[in-house]
Amino acid sequence: MSQPSVSRRAVIDVGTNSVKVLIGDVFPDGSVEPVHETSEQSRLGRGFYETHRLQPEPIAATAAAVGRFARLAREQGAETVRIVATSAARDAQNRDELLFALERAAEVSVEVIPGETEADWAFAGVCSTPELAQSRLLVLDVGGGSTEFILGTAGRPGFRRSFQLGSVRMFEQLQPGDSPSATELENARRHLREFLFREVSPMIGGALSECPPEKVVGVGGSTAILALIQAGTNTFDRTLIESTRFPAADLSTLVERLWSLPIAERRCLPGLPPERADVILIGAAIYEAILRVFGFAELSISTRGLRYAALCQP
Numbered sequence: 479m480s481q482p483s484v485s486r487r488a489v490i491d492v493g494t495n496s497v498k499v500l501i502g503d504v505f506p507d508g509s510v511e512p513v514h515e516t517s518e519q520s521r522l523g524r525g526f527y528e529t530h531r532l533q534p535e536p537i538a539a540t541a542a543a544v545g546r547f548a549r550l551a552r553e554q555g556a557e558t559v560r561i562v563a564t565s566a567a568r569d570a571q572n573r574d575e576l577l578f579a580l581e582r583a584a585e586v587s588v589e590v591i592p593g594e595t596e597a598d599w600a601f602a603g604v605c606s607t608p609e610l611a612q613s614r615l616l617v618l619d620v621g622g623g624s625t626e627f628i629l630g631t632a633g634r635p636g637f638r639r640s641f642q643l644g645s646v647r648m649f650e651q652l653q654p655g656d657s658p659s660a661t662e663l664e665n666a667r668r669h670l671r672e673f674l675f676r677e678v679s680p681m682i683g684g685a686l687s688e689c690p691p692e693k694v695v696g697v698g699g700s701t702a703i704l705a706l707i708q709a710g711t712n713t714f715d716r717t718l719i720e721s722t723r724f725p726a727a728d729l730s731t732l733v734e735r736l737w738s739l740p741i742a743e744r745r746c747l748p749g750l751p752p753e754r755a756d757v758i759l760i761g762a763a764i765y766e767a768i769l770r771v772f773g774f775a776e777l778s779i780s781t782r783g784l785r786y787a788a789l790c791q792p
Contacts, residue, residue, distance in 0.1 A: 485558075486513065488551030489785045490544055492563040492580065492588070494523035494622025494646045495757060496699060497540055499547040500785040501554050508790050510606065514554055515785075517699065518543040519753045522576075523566045523622050523646040532570045537579050545583030561588045562788055564596050565623025565644060593640025596784060597626035603786035604697055605633040607720070610780070616691035619698050619783060620764050622646035622757070627678065629685050637685035641677055643670075645700060645761040654759055657740040663733075666760065670767035679771070686772065694774045697783035699754070700761030704732060705779055706749025716781050724777040726769040733762045 484503045491498040498517040502510045520540040525533045544561060551559045561580060567573055567590045580588045591599075600619040605611050612632050619626040623644040629637040652669060654662045705722035706712065724732070736744065736759055744755040765777055 486555050487789050488547075488554070488556035488559045489788045490547050490551075490559065490561045490584070491785050491788075492522065492540060492544060492561065492567060494526075494564070494566040494624075494644055495519060495521060495754075496622070497522075497543040497547065498699075498785060499551065500789060501551050501556055502786075502789050504790055510782075510786050510789055514550070516547075518546075519751070521622075521646065523644075523650075525650075526566055526570070527647055527650050529571075530569060531572045532566065532576050537576050540576070541579035541583040544580050548584035548586060559584065559586050560788060561586050562784070563588055563590045564784075565593070565621060565640075565642075565647075568593065569623065593624060593626065594638055596624075597628045597638035597640055598635055599784040599787035599791070600626055600697055601628040601630055601635045601638065601787075602633070603783040604695055604780040605630075606782050606786050607780060610693070610695065614689060614692045616686075616694045616774075617780075618694065618696050618765065618768060618777075620645060620696065620700050620761055621698060625764060627682055629682065629689060629691060631689060636689060637682060639678075639681055643673060643677075643764060645757040645764065648760045648764070649757045652760070654737075656742075658737050658759065660737075663737040663763075666763050667767060670763060671771055674767055674771040691774075693778050694769070694776065695778045695780050696765055697780045700758065701765065701777070701779045702781055703750055703754065703758060704729075704762060704765075707736075707747055708732065708749075710748045712748050719779055719781055722779050724765075724779075726766075726775060726777075729762070729766050729769060729777060733766045736762055 488501045496517045496519045501514040502512045522536045522540045614631045617628040624640045625643040705719040745752040
């Protein structure tokens with residue numbers, strides 16, 4: 479009898495801030511060996527939150543990136559290419575314009591996934607790491623348009639909810655200057671505290687009391703970037719990133735450092751892609767606010783999120 483074979487697949491993740499691709503070999507036991515992963519910032523959500531309509535230029539930039547990644551996946555031998563879209567696509571009044579552009583560029587249909595599915599896949603991706611598979615975890619996935627909170631044990635999510643709290647969404651709302659002041663930082667912190675107390679705490683407080691997490695794990699681009707900034711390196715190193723821990727005080731120190739620098743200096747920081755030097759202010763502040771409001775001592779990091787789980791889904 480023939481043995482099940484390894485399948486090479488690709489997932490393209492269309493987010494509010496960036497487009498990411500993971501090409502990986504999926505083994506019969508469901509494990510994933512990454513072959514290639516990269517991202518491009520297309521800022522799909524630019525100018526979106528005032529009108530709830532995606533703008534033509536970001537749609538075009540996003541479609542171009544998706545097309546390039548689809549071609550790359552096929553060149554790398556991917557048997558299937560899957561495209562998933564998240565927060566901005568979910569909320570857009572003109573979603574069909576985006577889907578038409580993406581599908582024409584990639585010649586693949588696009589799935590707009592609900593926030594709950596995004597949360598489930600983020601949790602499953604994190605739990606694909608053996609040392610986290612049996613732990614009580616709170617997984618935080620801070621994206622451009624939303625943040626997913628997922629609380630679970632032994633690889634099974636118990637509580638999961640997507641909130642309209644994202645780095646691009648909040649950046650456009652708060653509009654910190656290129657050289658943000660201490661007052662702007664305090665305003666951002668106050669705004670985030672109020673949001674968490676008003677919107678998140680009533681939803682998750684009971685679940686946290688019943689199942690306090692052993693670890694709080696951030697997944698996604700912002701946390702990986704913060705780890706690389708802390709290490710002072712531009713080299714993507716999965717082991718380095720996933721071994722990084724941010725005690726709450728250290729994360730606050732890094733937030734204050736980032737907010738103290740003008741954007742020209744932030745663009746030169748090792749580990750921080752220049753095109754993300756603006757929204758990293760908000761991404762870092764969101765993680766800081768969550769640790770502060772809920773009294774968590776430390777933030778861990780995973781590089782294995784939604785795309786890892788989506789790669790294995792039928």
